[in-house]
Amino acid sequence: MAAYEVMRRLKLDRFAGVVSAGKEARVYRAVGRDGKEYAVKIYLTATAEFRRSIYKYIMGDPRFEGVDLSNTKRLFFAWARKEFRNLKRMYEAGVQVPKPYLVYQNIIVMEFIGREGKRAPLIKEVYKELDEEELVNVFNQVFENMKRIYCCARLVHADLSEYNIMYLDGKIYIIDVAQAVDLNHPLAMEFLKHDVETIHAFFADEAGLDIPSPEEMIREITECKNVQCVKRRVDE
Ligand SMILES: Nc1ncnc2c1ncn2[C@@H]1O[C@H](COP(=O)(O)OP(=O)(O)O)[C@@H](O)[C@H]1O
Ligand SMILES: [Mg+2]
Structure with a gap:
């Protein structure tokens, strides 16, 4: 087996x-x-x-x-x-x-x-317990990592939402990446738009944060200015 x-x-x-x-x-x-x-x-x-x-x-x-x-x-x-x-x-x-x-x-x-044997919560599960400052920090990490996915990994997640982001000790982890596609994929931009709208709806409407509009977010992501592409290797 x-x-x-x-x-x-x-x-x-x-x-x-x-x-x-x-x-x-x-x-x-x-x-x-x-x-x-x-x-x-x-x-x-x-x-x-x-x-x-x-x-x-x-x-x-x-x-x-x-x-x-x-x-x-x-x-x-x-x-x-x-x-x-x-x-x-x-x-x-x-x-x-x-x-x-x-x-x-x-x-x-x-x-x-x-x-200690327990998985970290999804941001959907914890956001109500976080104060505004911490929520802003979470959004900033999500936004920065959306830029890294696009600009550094040259991918679009394509199923990004508050259900596919975990939160542990102030740090976010993006999960569930099977459906992510290369930027060359014919629907890459459509998927990116969908991801941005989902994330925007969560942080703006549900969590009540004042964040850039979806159009502004897409512009910033696709511009790839000042994105921290860190290089690290997974040894096989
Ligand atoms: N690396 C991980 N560490 C701890 N828990 C995880 C990890 N990856 C996934 N999980 C848990 O499993 C759940 C399902 O994983 P996910 O990859 O989102 O699959 P699905 O396609 O079923 O949504 C997640 O919501 C999370 O609670
Ligand atoms: Mg999932």
């Missing part, structure tokens, strides 16, 4: 509970022999909605050439690989994402974002 191969390769001691059971994927917490924690995302079920929605993210992507999309297993292997490569590309460009460790078949292993 694939999970055993992953455990062997990363010297994992045990799986220690389900962190999240989504429609397509489950996320587990795993613990290494050295006590280090990992997040293990396993793609399991291809819903009809997933099959329908996936097409627009993979068209023209050479990584999917020749993959029989009706074969669920193959589809998930390719999808997990795409998520891992997007995560690695973002991580290496200095985007605040969990550090990627391994992809094997339908399984991705990355840094566990949390403390």
Whole structure:
């Protein structure tokens, strides 16, 4: 079984509970022999909605050439690989994402974002507990990281929202990057606009912050001025 191969390769001691059971994927917490924690995302079920929605993210992507999309297993292997490569590309460009460790078949292993066995909250789950200064800090980090994704990793997340950003000790982590596309993708600008509108609606309307308009945000992101592209390597 694939999970055993992953455990062997990363010297994992045990799986220690389900962190999240989504429609397509489950996320587990795993613990290494050295006590280090990992997040293990396993793609399991291809819903009809997933099959329908996936097409627009993979068209023209050479990584999917020749993959029989009706074969669920193959589809998930390719999808997990795409998520891992997007995560690695973002991580290496200095985007605040969990550090990627391994992809094997339908399984991705990355840094566990949390403390003492508990995952960190999503910003959707904590924003009401934060004061305005801290909320502004969170928005600034999200905005800066949107610029890094675009300008440094040359990607668009394409599913960015308050549900795909975690918050730990004052720092944000962007997650769930499978559907991210290269800037050359024909719908990249459309996806960027959607991401910006979603983030804007959350911080302006729901959290009540005074932030730049969506048009201004798009302009700033695509201008790529003064963006901190940090270079770091994931050793393989
Ligand atoms: N690296 C991680 N560390 C801790 N928890 C994580 C990590 N990645 C994901 N999670 C948890 O699992 C949930 C689902 O992960 P996500 O990648 O968003 O998949 P889905 O496609 O199911 O939304 C997240 O909302 C978060 O609570
Ligand atoms: Mg998600």
